[in-house]
Amino acid sequence: MVQILLMRFRHWHKSSDLPMRFITRHIIYLSLIIGLSTESFGQEAKEIVISRAHRQVPDGKVWFISNQQDHKVLFSEGALQSGTFCYASLYSNPRHVFGISYLENLEHRSRRPKTIGFTFRSMEETIGSDVYLIKPHFILHHENGIDDVKNSLSWDFELMQVVFYPGTVVFTNGCIAEITVVERELTEAGKSEYQKHLKR
Numbered sequence: 001m002v003q004i005l006l007m008r009f010r011h012w013h014k015s016s017d018l019p020m021r022f023i024t025r026h027i028i029y030l031s032l033i034i035g036l037s038t039e040s041f042g043q044e045a046k047e048i049v050i051s052r053a054h055r056q057v058p059d060g061k062v063w064f065i066s067n068q069q070d071h072k073v074l075f076s077e078g079a080l081q082s083g084t085f086c087y088a089s090l091y092s093n094p095r096h097v098f099g100i101s102y103l104e105n106l107e108h109r110s111r112r113p114k115t116i117g118f119t120f121r122s123m124e125e126t127i128g129s130d131v132y133l134i135k136p137h138f139i140l141h142h143e144n145g146i147d148d149v150k151n152s153l154s155w156d157f158e159l160m161q162v163v164f165y166p167g168t169v170v171f172t173n174g175c176i177a178e179i180t181v182v183e184r185e186l187t188e189a190g191k192s193e194y195q196k197h198l199k200r
Contacts, residue, residue, distance in 0.1 A: 047072070047180040050100065054171045057164050062190060063181045065100070066161035067118070067136040073097075074131050074178040086175035094119040096140065096149050099176030105167025114142035115173065116162060119152055131178075136160075165194050 057063050079086035098117030118136035125132050138152045139160050
């Protein structure tokens with residue numbers, strides 16, 4: 001199960017050609033709700049490394065990616081070489097990358113996984129390694145295209161995180177070889193929301 005949680009609705013810029021129906025058209029699998037659960041704050045959290053190997057969110061846990069913190073990213077081999085597709089994405093305006101795939105536990109395993117990504121403003125190389133620290137700016141879901149990436153330049157910033165619920169299979173592809181996500185306990189509020197999805 002996956003949710004994109006928002007602190008508030010996006011206030012669209014007058015120059016943006018994305019109408020409000022753009023949101024409702026894309027929430028079949030990514031539920032849009034107002035407010036972040038206060039239960040998630042103060043919890044002990046740990047980093048989980050997502051790679052090409054498929055990993056499943058364990059029972060009683062949630063994994064998430066947030067635009068309020070840095071995530072460690074190891075790019076795919078050759079991604080930072082000039083002239084490649086990945087290089088063009090990483091150094092375009094806005095800078096962006098896709099490559100976090102997931103398959104929800106209620107979906108048939110033969111279905112194609114969805115892939116999300118994010119825009120960002122800068123990436124900081126960690127000392128003595130090829131790992132970069134990146135704080136996502138806008139999180140982009142699987143149906144966003146390059147036009148949406150460009151239009152995000154006019155979007156107002158909002159607090160956002162993607163939550164992967166128990167049973168969701170998560171892995172990387174494309175330009176991302178590895179990325180860290182945060183693991184926390186599934187809160188009571190999260191359990192309630194999780195059960196609602198299971199009944200659908």
